[in-house]
Amino acid sequence: MVAKLTTRVTQPDRTAMRAAARVLRAGGLVAFPTETVYGLGADAANGEAVARLYAAKGRPRFNPLIAHVIDAATAGRIGVFNAAAAKLAAAFWPGPLTLVVPQQSGCPVSALATAGLDTIALRVPDHPVAQGILAAFGGPVVAPSANRSGHVSPTSAAHVLADLRDRIDLIVNGGATAIGVESTIVACIDGTPVLLRPGGLAREAIEASLGQALAIPEQTTHGDEDAPLAPGQLASHYAPRARLRLNATLIESDEALLAFGPDVLPGTESLQHMLNLSPRGDTIEAAANLFAHLRALDAFRPDAIAVMRIPAGGLGEAINDRLRRAAAPRAVSTG
Numbered sequence: 605m606v607a608k609l610t611t612r613v614t615q616p617d618r619t620a621m622r623a624a625a626r627v628l629r630a631g632g633l634v635a636f637p638t639e640t641v642y643g644l645g646a647d648a649a650n651g652e653a654v655a656r657l658y659a660a661k662g663r664p665r666f667n668p669l670i671a672h673v674i675d676a677a678t679a680g681r682i683g684v685f686n687a688a689a690a691k692l693a694a695a696f697w698p699g700p701l702t703l704v705v706p707q708q709s710g711c712p713v714s715a716l717a718t719a720g721l722d723t724i725a726l727r728v729p730d731h732p733v734a735q736g737i738l739a740a741f742g743g744p745v746v747a748p749s750a751n752r753s754g755h756v757s758p759t760s761a762a763h764v765l766a767d768l769r770d771r772i773d774l775i776v777n778g779g780a781t782a783i784g785v786e787s788t789i790v791a792c793i794d795g796t797p798v799l800l801r802p803g804g805l806a807r808e809a810i811e812a813s814l815g816q817a818l819a820i821p822e823q824t825t826h827g828d829e830d831a832p833l834a835p836g837q838l839a840s841h842y843a844p845r846a847r848l849r850l851n852a853t854l855i856e857s858d859e860a861l862l863a864f865g866p867d868v869l870p871g872t873e874s875l876q877h878m879l880n881l882s883p884r885g886d887t888i889e890a891a892a893n894l895f896a897h898l899r900a901l902d903a904f905r906p907d908a909i910a911v912m913r914i915p916a917g918g919l920g921e922a923i924n925d926r927l928r929r930a931a932a933p934r935a936v937s938t939g
C-alpha cells in the first residue's frame with residue numbers, strides 16, 4: 605500500500621477516522637497526531653502488524669511499545685492499576701503521561717509489542733484525531749513515535765513523510781503537535797513509582813499529585829541484557845546528523861545555533877542559521893519547537909549545532925534529556 609497524505613484534519617473527520625480504522629483492521633500502519641508527537645499505529649493485538657511496524661521503523665525487536673487506549677476504564681482491563689497508578693490516571697489522563705503497570709491476565713496486546721515483558725505501557729492520548737481513531741477502531745493501538753529508528757521524533761505530518769514515505773499505509777494529518785516531546789513514562793509496579801522517561805508532563809506535577817518524589821530507575825534489566833527497563837533510555841537516540849554542542853556560551857564558525865531565551869550570544873551576528881526555541885524563555889514553547897527546529901537546522905548540514913543552556917525545571921527536564929541523547933556518541937539506535 606502506498607502512503608498518502610489525507611486532507612488536514614484537526615477535528616475528528618469521520619471519513620479519515622474510518623479510513624484509519626480500516627487500515628488498522630487490515631493489519632496496516634497508520635501515522636497519526638497525538639498531543640506529544642506523531643505516532644505510528646498498528647493493531648496492538650495483531651502480531652504480524654506489530655512486526656511490520658518494527659520493520660518500518662527499523663527498530664530493534666526488544667524495544668517494547670506503548671498501547672494507546674481511549675480511556676482509563678479500557679486501560680484498567682489491560683493493566684493492573686495499584687493506588688499510585690489509579691491516582692495518576694485520574695489526575696492526568698487523557699494527557700502526556702504513559703503508565704507502565706503489570707499486565708492483566710488475558711492481556712490482548714501481542715507479546716511482540718510488549719517485548720515479552722509481563723508489564724505494559726499504557727497511555728490515553730489527549731488529541732481529537734487520536735481519540736477519533738481509537739473510537740473508530742475500537743481496540744488498543746500500539747504506536748511508537750513515527751520516525752525511523754534513531755531519528756528525531758516527528759511533530760508534523762511532513763516529518764513523518766520525510767522518514768517513512770513508502771513504508772506506511774496512511775498518514776492522518778492533524779497539523780503540528782502541541783507539546784512536541786514524547787510522553788513522560790512512570791512505572792507503577794510495586795513500591796515507589798519510578799520516572800522511566802522525562803517527557804511532556806513535568807515531574808513536578810506528578811510528584812505534587814502523588815505527594816511523594818518519583819524514584820530514579822535502576823540501571824538493571826528484566827533478566828535479559830537486551831531488555832533494559834526503558835529501552836528508549838539507551839544513549840544516542842533522537843540524533844540529528846550534525847554534532848550537537850550543548851550549553852554553548854559562544855558560537856564557532858560553521859556552527860548553526862539553537863537559541864533559547866532573549867539573550868544574544870557573542871558571534872551571533874555572523875551566523876547563517878539560527879532558530880530560537882523560545883525567544884521569551886518558556887520551556888513549554890521550547891518543547892513544542894524542539895524536534896522541528898533540530899530537523900530544520902540539520903537540513904542546512906552545519907558541522908555542528910550549538911545549543912544554548914535550557915533551564916532544568918518543568919519541561920526543561922525532558923528537553924535536556926533529549927538534547928543529551930542527541931549529543932551522545934552514536935551507537936546502535938533503538939527507536
Ligand code: TXA
Nearest residue numbers: 640643668669723724725748749786787833834835836
Ligand atoms: O508521546 C509518546 O509517548 C509517543 C506518542 C506516539 O504516544 N510514543 C512514544 O513511543 O514515544 P516510543 O515507542 O518512541 O517510546 C516508548 C517507550 C520506550 O522507551 C520503551 O522502552 C518504553 O516506552 N516502554 C514500553 N513498554 C515498556 C515497559 N513494559 N516497561 C518499560 N518501558 C517500556
Ligand code: MG
Nearest residue numbers: 748749757939
Ligand atoms: Mg521514539
